[in-house]
Amino acid sequence: MKIGKAANMMPNSGAVYVTASNLPTGIIYKNKALLSSQNYWHKFIVCNAASTSRNDILDAIMEQVYPMDLIPVSFWRDNHGANFLARNCEHAIEKLCKDNLVVANPKTNKKFQLNLVLKFATTKEFTIDIKKNILVVLTKRFNTLTKVLNLVKFHEEQDLLEYCPLSQPKIMFFVLHLAKSLFPHPEVYLLQNNGIKILNPLESLLTQVPYIKSIDLRYNNISNIDNLHYLNIFKLTELYLDGNPFCEKLSVDEYVKLITNTVKGLRKLDGQLLKLDNLPVAKRNYFCNFQVAPLVNQFLEHFYHVYDSNNREGLKELYHKDAMLSLNSTYYPNQVTSISARIHTYSQISRNLQKLANFSMMHNNLYLGNQQIANILLNLPATQHDPYSFTVDVMSYTNSSIILSISGVFKECIDGISTDERIYGFFRTFVIEIINRDGLCYIVNDQIHVYNALSWQVRDSFKYKQPLIETPSVPQNPEERKHVLKAIKLITNMNTQWCIKYLEECDYDLKNTLIRFVELFNQEKIPDHVFEQPKNGV
Known part of the structure; x- marks a missing residue:
């Protein structure tokens, strides 16, 4: 034409x-x-x-x-x-x-x-053939080395002479059919941000089922869960679905269960490993709610900064006036630390109920109140913790409390200098009361377990300088993205579509998204209609 x-x-x-x-x-x-x-x-x-x-x-x-x-x-x-x-x-x-x-x-x-x-x-007076143009665009978007066909935001492709939204089932079917004829063995289809609502056009790829390993359908408009049965035809090892409306209807566990029951054999879902050698994959750090990650990171950073300082007096202010602390210790033989370990310092204040001969003394080593707790911690040897060794599990989070466990490795310091002769492992559980939204909180319960570090811990510790915990800077699953989206909407008052736009531009980094929003808002480059209330109400 x-x-x-x-x-x-x-x-x-x-x-x-x-x-x-x-x-x-x-x-x-x-x-x-x-x-x-x-x-x-x-x-x-x-x-x-x-x-x-x-x-x-x-x-x-x-x-x-x-x-x-x-x-x-x-x-x-x-x-x-x-x-x-x-x-x-x-x-x-x-x-x-x-x-x-x-x-x-x-x-x-x-x-x-x-x-x-x-x-x-x-149709005789006016003829049109967009097939040739689409084939040129598809060739441009196919990577022959990685066998990836990139159809992300396909309708925005500048080389397309005609409007080709994959949100239209007929157009999606036509484009995929052309792609199939052009590339017989693609392994990855990227279909992000196309407004796709239904998945039946994927049936056009039936002949390619043995070759397709991954399909990316993130940030489309799939709201009907029944649509997912079209994914049954594939033998995928990797699938991306986060950012679709149906994800908001499910908890993380429900989401993973639904997808893995629908698409058998998946190893990765939304970039996260599901199985390794047919066993569930454990995450190093677990947050039951992504929203609590910044608060937990801030708390641990401050706590261990004070704990490893030359003056632990500040720890008193971190504990509730009615807080409780208990400690127990274990000595492990046949480790590289077994010879130099000095567990006695910890065992003399240990509340190991299995080793108590007289249970009437079980309360003796249960320390009550922030002053008594501070005194005990002040008398323990000076330390240097290895933040890279930390593993954090946030098991419970409500508006008023956090329960978290942290494990890792620390050295004792002699005359203010850490020594490689005394390296210990620890496991600690904090119960924290949240006082207000500004982050004011107190430790109400602290349970510590100390042991001479295992050989592999000594081998792997104190090699890197890293943040205290590896809290993800961006959300790792649909539930976390939902929380970030909710936060952005609450702060900026923009509608969902524009919140997602800025989040995607900043790879869902909350801090960078807010910086970007403030810059554009101050420059008056954000249209009035994107705000759910008048602009001056933000």
Whole structure:
């Protein structure tokens, strides 16, 4: 097709003009034969759309007629507005007419007003072949070395002459079918950010099932869980689905169970290992709720900074006035630390119930109150902890409390200098009371277990300088992303679509997203319509 051909055409002599004013006359039903015929092109005229991009106009119309089929071609502008042609779209036209040819514009408060020209041209008078153009784009987006076909935001591809949204099942099926003929053995399909709602077009890849190892469907609009059964046809080892609406309906455990029961043999889901040698994969750090990670990191960093300092007096302020502390110790033989270990320092205040000969003394080594606890900790040897060795599990988190366990390695210091002769392992459980939203909290229970470090711990410790714990800077699963999205919406007051936009630009890093938002807000580069309340209310 030559660019501008449709724009230069005159309407067919039998063309029928449809406007909001003549809809009440029954003009659509009188010309139903024109709508049902596959031999006619119909012209769509979108008024008051001068300042709106092609994709935004067509996205709005497609959203309004969904799930009816409508494939726009040959978009152009003239003095009457934005124009495009479509055929074989009877039900979509009927839906638009029921809405009085008015289409909501999600970008502004204004609405698009449509006019139609039925039978604008016949399929003989106007021909179009977008296959060649799509094949060129697909070739550009295929990596022959990695066998990855990148269809991310396919409709925004600059080299596409026509609007090809994969959110339209027919278009998605057509594009995947062309890709299949072009690349017989691709291993990875990237389908992120395409507004995909249903997955039945994936059936076009049936002949490629033995070769496809990974499909990425992140940040689409899949809301119906029943759609997932289309993934049954594949033998995938890796799958990405986070960022879809259905994810918000499920807890993390429910989500993982649903997907693994639907798609057998998965090793990775949303980038996280599910199994290793057919055994569940353990995570080094576990957070029952991603929102608590910054608070936990801040608490541990401050606690061990004070604990390893020359003055532990500040620890008193970290414990509740009615807090409890208990300690026990174990000596392990046949370790590289066994000869130099000095467990006696810890065992003399240990509350190991298994070693108590007289249970009437079980309360003697249970230390109560922040002053008594501070005195005990002050009398323990000076230490230097290895933050890289830390493993943290947050087992419980509510608005008022945190229960977390931390294990790792520390050295004792002699005259202020750490020594490799005395290296210990530890396991510690804190119960923390949260006082307010500003992060004020107190330790109400502290249980410590100390032992001479195991040989492998000595081998692997004190090699790197790292943050205290490896809290993920970005969310690791759909549940965590949901919390980050909720936080951004609460702070910025932007709608969901724009919150996701900025989060994606910053790889879901909460801090960088907020910095980006503040910069653009101060420059007044964020449109008013993206705020769910007036801008001055932010």
